[in-house]
Amino acid sequence: MSAQNLIKMANEIARYFATEPDHALAVNGVRQHIKNFWTPGMRRDLGAWQEKYPDAVLHPLVLASLKEPEETA
16 A cells, blocks of 8 residues: 555544544544554554654654554553
């Protein structure tokens, strides 16, 4: 899948979770959605793309979900 499609999908997920007033819940929602519904390759490709182009067009919630470690329950 192209990086453009991954970015578009990730940003759409983030826009959905942006309605959550609790920032931590919104970040966790984005992270969990990507973990549950994206293949490992898609997740790797998005992370690699973001590392290569750190100032690019990813929604702040996507960026936070890629940077912050997963919380343990």
